[in-house]
Every structure is written in C-alpha cells, then in structure tokens.
Amino acid sequence: MVIAAVLALAVGTYAFRLSGVILGDRLEVPDALRRILMIAAATLLAALAATAALTEAGHYAGVARPVGVLVGAVLAWRRAPFIVVVLAAALTAAGLRLLGVP
Amino acid sequence: MRSAIRTTDRSVLRVVLALAAAVVAVGVSFGAIAVAAGLPGWLVSLSSVLVFAGGAQFLAVGLIAAGNPLAAVAGGLLLNARHVPFGLAIAEAVGGGWGARLLGSHLMVDESVAVALAQPNQAARRRAYWLTGAVLFVAWNVGTLLGILLGQRVGDPAALGLDAAFPAGLIALLLPNLRDRETRRVAVAGAAVAVLATPLLPAGLPVLLGLIALVLLAIPRREARW
Numbered sequence: 235m236v237i238a239a240v241l242a243l244a245v246g247t248y249a250f251r252l253s254g255v256i257l258g259d260r261l262e263v264p265d266a267l268r269r270i271l272m273i274a275a276a277t278l279l280a281a282l283a284a285t286a287a288l289t290e291a292g293h294y295a296g297v298a299r300p301v302g303v304l305v306g307a308v309l310a311w312r313r314a315p316f317i318v319v320v321l322a323a324a325l326t327a328a329g330l331r332l333l334g335v336p
Numbered sequence: 337m338r339s340a341i342r343t344t345d346r347s348v349l350r351v352v353l354a355l356a357a358a359v360v361a362v363g364v365s366f367g368a369i370a371v372a373a374g375l376p377g378w379l380v381s382l383s384s385v386l387v388f389a390g391g392a393q394f395l396a397v398g399l400i401a402a403g404n405p406l407a408a409v410a411g412g413l414l415l416n417a418r419h420v421p422f423g424l425a426i427a428e429a430v431g432g433g434w435g436a437r438l439l440g441s442h443l444m445v446d447e448s449v450a451v452a453l454a455q456p457n458q459a460a461r462r463r464a465y466w467l468t469g470a471v472l473f474v475a476w477n478v479g480t481l482l483g484i485l486l487g488q489r490v491g492d493p494a495a496l497g498l499d500a501a502f503p504a505g506l507i508a509l510l511l512p513n514l515r516d517r518e519t520r521r522v523a524v525a526g527a528a529v530a531v532l533a534t535p536l537l538p539a540g541l542p543v544l545l546g547l548i549a550l551v552l553l554a555i556p557r558r559e560a561r562w
Contacts, residue, residue, distance in 0.1 A: 239405035240379060243396055243412040244386035250416050251441040254423015255430050262424070266558050271418040274550050275391065276513040277526035278415050279506055281546030282395050284527035287503035289534040291402075299500045306504025310511050317361045323504030327497030 296336035302327030345463065348451060352468050355447050356475040362390055362505065363479020364486065366397070369502045371487030373401035384480040388442060388473060392416050394506060399540040407540025414547075422449045429461040443469025518554065525549035 287303040288295055306323030314322075363384065370380040375397065387393055392412035399408035422444055423430075429452045430440035443466065452465035490496055514520045526546030533542040 235405050236375065236400055237379060239396065239400060239408050240383045240387070242409045243392060243416075244383070246409070246413045247387055247389055247392065247416040247419065248442060250413075250419040251423055251444045252437065254420040254425075255427045255437050255441050255444075256423075258424050258427020258430075268418075268421045270550070270554060270558070271421060272513070273519050273522050273554050274547060275415050275418055276510060276519050277523045277546055277550050278395060278411060278543060279391055279510050280514075280523035280527040281530035281543045282398050282411075283503045283506040283510065284531050285534055285542055286398055286506070287500075288531050292535055292539065294535075298497075302497055302500030303503045303507070306500070307507045310504070310508035316358055316505065316508050319508040320361070320365055320501045320505045324497035324501040327500035328495060329497075331495065331497070 298327045298330035298335045301330060301335075345460065348455070348460075348464050348467065351451060352471050355451075355468070356471050359390075359447075359472050359475040360479035360482075362509065363476045364483035365501055365505050366390065366393060367480040367483020367485075368487035368490070368498060369394075369483070370397045371484050372490070372498050373397055375400065377484040377488060380484055381477070381480055384477050387412075388476060389416050389419075389445065390476065391509070394502070395543070398502075399543065402539030404538065404540030407544060411540070411544055414544075419444055422446075425449065426452055426461075426465060428458055429465040431462065440466065440469070443473060445469065445472060447472055522549050522553045525553060 283303075287300055290296075290299075302323040302325075305326045306319045309322050310319045366384070367380055370383075370393075371377055380397075383393055383396070387396075389412075392415045395415055396408040396412045399405070399411055423441065426444065426449050430437055430444075448465050448469035451468045452461045455461040455464045487498075490498070510523070514523060526549035529548055530542040530546040533545050537545065
C-alpha cells in the first residue's frame with residue numbers, strides 16, 4: 235500500500251511536469267490561477283507543519299516539541315541558516331525532554 | 337528571489353552551489369525523518385529518485401506515517417499541481433526534442449524554474465534550467481541517502497528531538513512565501529483549521545481540510561477578475 239502510494243505520487247508528479255512542457259506553446263495559464271496554486275501549496279505545507287508541531291496521533295502533543303518548533307520558527311524568521319533552524323529545534327526539544335518535560 | 341538571481345553564467349553557478357548545499361541539508365532531514373517514521377530506507381531513497389519534489393515528499397511521509405496513504409497521494413499531487421504552470425512557463429528552456437522533454441521535465445523543481453526564468457535570453461535560460469535541475473537532483477538524493485543512514489543509527493527519534501526538527505524545517509522552507517501578506521493569511525488560517533480538526537477527523541484529512549481557508553479567503557476575491 236505504501237509502495238503503491240509512492241509510485242502513484244511519482245507517476246502523477248511526472249505527468250504534471252511533462253504535461254506543462256508539452257502544452258507549453260499552446261496554452262496560456264492565467265496569472266490568477268498560477269497564484270492560487272502557489273497559495274494552495276503554501277497552505278498545505280503550513281497545515282502540515284502546524285499539525286506535526288502540535289499534534290500526535292490525533293491528540294495534542296506535549297510541551298517539548300511545540301517549544302522546540304517555536305525556537306526554530308523564530309530563528310527562521312530572523313533568517314538564520316536552514317541547518318541552524320533544524321538543529322536548534324531538535325536540540326531544544328531533546329534538552330527539554332532530558333529535563334523531564336513531556 | 338527572481339530578481340536576486342538575474343545574473344551571468346558564473347554567478348548562476350554560485351547560486352546553484354548555494355542552493356545545492358541547502359538542498360542537501362533538507363534532504364538529510366527528509367531521509368532521517370522518513371526512516372524515523374517507519375518507512376524502509378530503500379523506499380525513501382526510491383521516492384527521492386522518482387518523485388524528486390521535497391515538499392510533496394515531506395507531506396506524503398507525514399500522512400503515510402499517520403496511516404493514510406490515500407491522503408498522502410492526494411495531498412502530494414495537489415502540492416505538485418503547480419508544476420503544470422511551471423512547465424508552461426519553462427517549456428522553451430527544457431528543449432524541443434522528445435528526449436529533452438522526457439528527461440528535462442523530471443528536473444523541474446521550484447529552484448530550477450526560478451533560476452531559469454531569471455536569465456536574460458533563451459540560451460542562458462536553457463543552460464540555467466538544466467544545470468540547476470541536474471545539480472539539485474544529485475544534491476537531493478545524496479542528502480536523502482545521508483539522512484537515511486543517520487536515521488537508521490538513531491533509535492528513538494524523540495530523544496534527539498527529530499520530531500521537532502521536521503516542522504521547524506518546513507516552516508523555514510515556507511517563510512519566503514509567508515512574507516507575502518495574502519499567502520500568510522490563508523496559510524495561517526489553513527494551519528489553524530487543520531490543528532483544530534485533528535482530534536475530530538481521521539489522520540491526513542485535517543491537512544487537506546486546511547485548503548478550506550483557500551476557498552474562503554483567496555478565491556472569492558478573485559472571481560470578479562476571472
């Protein structure tokens with residue numbers, strides 16, 4: 235089932251990529267639609283980030299993870315390098331757990 | 337981003353190498369997180385070769401780990417639908433023959449499209465597209481492999497805080513888009529909907545339900561103009 239999901243995603247993604255290239259000289263996409271697709275992509279990723287930060291298997295997650303993510307998000311907002319953001323989030327969560335915070 | 341990379345070939349190379357370093361870092365976190373989520377290493381690596389779309393792969397792993405592979409496919413494809421307009425915009429740069437189209441299409445990612453579109457003429461656009469796409473394909477797959485190896489060495493991902501690294505990394509990737517006001521409004525509303533719906537709905541659906549914010553906030557303001 236998981237293998238089929240990965241393959242379906244691969245085939246569908248490639249079909250999207252190729253179809254645009256083939257239709258390239260015959261079709262004009264309205265700028266408004268292009269922008270809607272960009273906003274849809276950002277919204278899906280934001281929803282994923284929020285649920286991954288705050289929930290765990292249908293329940294709300296503990297404290298350590300959301301605080302770690304918050305530290306990473308603040309660093310990202312201040313334009314810290316990607317690797318710093320990820321490491322700071324992980325180390326914060328790991329450190330809090332070491333101190334016994336759930 | 338587009339105006340920042342309006343440059344000659346030499347500085348294209350500099351931009352591509354900087355992008356590659358970032359993509360390796362993202363790939364490492366993707367590989368480690370996917371393995372930590374319980375996916376077999378070979379399948380994670382195969383997905384980076386065949387899908388080659390970081391955002392969709394992160395989304396898919398999150399939803400597969402949540403137990404909903406159908407939502408993983410639906411969400412991933414929704415995310416990747418933006419490649420259709422990308423392809424329309426970049427068709428010339430990919431090339432005319434079928435060989436170039438079939439191979440070049442697979443190298444289409446946000447960065448290769450953006451770098452190519454920033455070039456002053458068609459020859460430069462074609463070189464920039466293929467260079468960026470090829471380098472980032474290698475970077476993404478090398479990063480994924482390193483992440484898989486890292487993830488397999490680490491027993492409990494929570495002890496290392498890997499569960500916090502994933503959303504933080506996603507937010508870092510998203511932030512350039514969120515500096516746009518309308519995108520930020522819709523994305524934050526969608527995220528709130530998804531979180532509030534999580535205790536109520538089966539795994540995977542809350543993230544897709546977040547798109548309701550798009551329907552409510554972004555589309556109505558445009559209908560007049562369509």
